[in-house]
Each structure stands twice: as C-alpha cells, then as structure tokens.
Amino acid sequence: MKLTILGGGGFRVPLVYGALLADRAEGRVTEVVLHDLDDGRLSAVARVLAEQAADVPDAPAVTATTDLDEALRGADFVFSAIRVGGLAGRADDERVALAEGVLGQETVGAGGIAYGLRTVPVAVDIARRVARLAPDAWVINFTNPAGLVTEAMSRHLGDRVIGICDSPVGLGRRIARVLGANPKEAWIDYVGLNHLGWVRGLHIAGRDELPRLLADPDLLGSFEEGKLFGVDWLQSLGAIPNEYLHYYYFNREAVRAYQQAEKTRGAFLRDQQAHFYEAVTEPGAKALDVWDRTRAEREATYMAENRETAGAGERDADDLSGGYEKVALALMRAIARDERTTLILNVRNRDTLSVLDGDAVIEVPCLVDANGAHPVAVKPLPDHATGLVCAVKAVEREVLAAAESGSRTTAVKAFALHPLVDSVNVARRLVEGYTSVHPGLGYLK
Numbered sequence: 329m330k331l332t333i334l335g336g337g338g339f340r341v342p343l344v345y346g347a348l349l350a351d352r353a354e355g356r357v358t359e360v361v362l363h364d365l366d367d368g369r370l371s372a373v374a375r376v377l378a379e380q381a382a383d384v385p386d387a388p389a390v391t392a393t394t395d396l397d398e399a400l401r402g403a404d405f406v407f408s409a410i411r412v413g414g415l416a417g418r419a420d421d422e423r424v425a426l427a428e429g430v431l432g433q434e435t436v437g438a439g440g441i442a443y444g445l446r447t448v449p450v451a452v453d454i455a456r457r458v459a460r461l462a463p464d465a466w467v468i469n470f471t472n473p474a475g476l477v478t479e480a481m482s483r484h485l486g487d488r489v490i491g492i493c494d495s496p497v498g499l500g501r502r503i504a505r506v507l508g509a510n511p512k513e514a515w516i517d518y519v520g521l522n523h524l525g526w527v528r529g530l531h532i533a534g535r536d537e538l539p540r541l542l543a544d545p546d547l548l549g550s551f552e553e554g555k556l557f558g559v560d561w562l563q564s565l566g567a568i569p570n571e572y573l574h575y576y577y578f579n580r581e582a583v584r585a586y587q588q589a590e591k592t593r594g595a596f597l598r599d600q601q602a603h604f605y606e607a608v609t610e611p612g613a614k615a616l617d618v619w620d621r622t623r624a625e626r627e628a629t630y631m632a633e634n635r636e637t638a639g640a641g642e643r644d645a646d647d648l649s650g651g652y653e654k655v656a657l658a659l660m661r662a663i664a665r666d667e668r669t670t671l672i673l674n675v676r677n678r679d680t681l682s683v684l685d686g687d688a689v690i691e692v693p694c695l696v697d698a699n700g701a702h703p704v705a706v707k708p709l710p711d712h713a714t715g716l717v718c719a720v721k722a723v724e725r726e727v728l729a730a731a732e733s734g735s736r737t738t739a740v741k742a743f744a745l746h747p748l749v750d751s752v753n754v755a756r757r758l759v760e761g762y763t764s765v766h767p768g769l770g771y772l773k
Contacts, residue, residue, distance in 0.1 A: 336362025337369025491674025
C-alpha cells in the first residue's frame, strides 16, 4: 500500500513514519513517498526516517520528490500536511494581527483567516489533482486550519477527504485519565468545529462520568483544561471545552500575553526549525536525536502564553507524546482493512447538527469502516455554543468565497465578521497588512 505525504519535509513526518514502523499487520503501508517543494527539507527528514528504520526489518520504503503529480500517482492514501508560506508566514500572520490588537494564532481569529486565504487555493489544486491522478485514494488532511481546508477539498473529493486533529483525542484522554478510566473504553460526546468544540459527556460502560468530574472541584482542577479555564468557568459551562477556546473565553488576556512575549509562537518555531534543519545535515549528526530534542522542546512550550496567563504551570509529561499520527493510522487501518472503530474527525455534517447545512465540515465522533467516516448523531449544542459555531462557520464560508472569487471585499467581510475582530476598520487594515507581506495573497483584487 502506498502512502504519499504532502509536506513530506515537515517536522512532524517522523511521528507518522514511527507509527507506520510499529504496524506489522497484513495490508500495511510498504511504500512512503515524501513530497515537498524544498529539497533540503526533504533530505533532512529522510535522514531522520532512515535512522528510525535502521533496525526495523521490512520497513516501508521511502522516496522523496518535488514533483507533485509524480507523488500522487498510484497513491492509496494521501496525507496532506502542507504549510503555505512556511513558518515565516505564520510569524507574519501573528505580527500583523498583534499590531492591530487582535489575535494572530494560526487557526483562530485573524491569523487563522490569513492562513486560510493563503492555503485554500493550494489545497483546492491538490484536491483536483488527486481526483484526476489518484481517484481511489483517501485524503487525510492535517493541514491547518483543518476544518476549513477539509471543507475546501471536500467540494472536489466529497467524503474521500477526512480531516484529523489530536486536540479532541488528547482532551478525552485527559478526562478519562483523571476519572481513573481507560481512554480506549470511553465514549466521548464531543461536537463542534475544528479547534472549537466541547466535551459534553464521557461514557464508560454506558454511564456518563462527566457530571462526577464537574461536581468535584479538586478533581476538575487537577488536569490541563481545569488549570487553563478555571474550575468555576467549567462548572458554569457544564462541559469541557477544547483548549483552543481559551483564545475566545480569555481573548484579552491571550492577546496581551502574546504582545508581551519575547517571540510569538510562529517566530519561535521558525527559528527552532531552521536550527533543526541545519543541525540535521551537519556531518556526523545523529539526525533522530536532534529531531527528538527539538520535538520535546516544541511540545513543552505548546500554548505556553495561555498557560502562563492562567497560572496553569507546565504541561504534564503524559501530554507531551503527540497523538495525531495515532489518529491517522487508526483511520487508515479502519478504511484499508475494515477494522471498524470510532474516532473524532472532521467530516461533512450531513444532518448531524441541524443548525448547519449538510456540506459544512464539523468535528464529531464518527464510525469508520471500509466505506469511510460516518458522523454519529449528537444532541444539539447549547445556545452559547451554537452561536459561536454558526458565527465561525459563516466566517469560514466567506474565506472560501474570497479564495474562489479573488474578491478583496469578501476577504474584508471574513475578517470583520469574526467574533475576535472587533471593527470593520481593523478588518480593512488587516487585509492591507496581510496582502503587503504575503505574495500568495496577490490574487485578492
């Protein structure tokens, strides 16, 4: 089975390859093709993968190419993990937004919109090529903003593109762990959009254990989200929000923390990964060790400003191991081998949430089998969550419309309608700022 990884020179690719190395079952991936526009990045990542596979018999063969069509032909699965504009683009997204006093995070608020406007045209081109060159392939989208990009690709690939994220998995794992339960035996009642969802129940042996957690302040305050959001707020919500909702519920504090930080997250990662790619190619370097050290630092500093604002302290050791690669492998196994499972995924709504149309991509538990991912019926969201989901989905639709039409006016509308952008004039200046620093937004007229 052939797996193509778009963005194959990316830093997280060794996580995916490590998961593949652990899979010894029949029907496993035997061929991995890495695609990237940068030969140097491909070479660096290939060195890491070679060291990972050094003592593994029959490890999946790895090839690398800068030719997209060559990479796609004959693929059974395509992992899309591209970053249009690179980490320098992410740093610019943050800088432009923070100068206007609004959030520049890569998937939330102004930064997420700018990233989406750069990424959607490229993702659509990829989707069209997949439909032409590998029509039987399944596309697993890692590319952020994951829900928005998955929806853009679904307009050309239908249900054969599925978006994944490790945030809901990590949240469910933490809740189960604090309740003393096995996460693999828990049913997580989670619904929303990517980076905008809530756990409303955690069922073990048919019993919802979340009320027990919400009623115990000590237990509730003992894990990441309890520390991040505060016990009182979680009890008020009656649910556990995805960590990214901290940017909404504590927006003013988050913006201030990012403005005062020595470096934005994007600038930190830009510099860190530049050092990684340089260090890996040095003669005698142990590429896998360099990658491991870099990854550990990256994970430990994740959402550091938010945790500092909330007084949440450092991340727990159990939360530093990643997880999205495990979701991807479980999804691929379920489809390729009909190993039926339940995963929280980004898929088309159909009739799952009545407040959204059937083509809207949402993040929800799905039953997965050889025919793909099927969203599970869920209870309606409470009004406060419904309002936020509908507002953000409306913004995503304006981003898609702007990317398709090239309309600068529509792009301004997308920024202006976002709950975290508080002025039409700010929205206009954001579009001016982003088009001035991103050549890829030159299509907006």
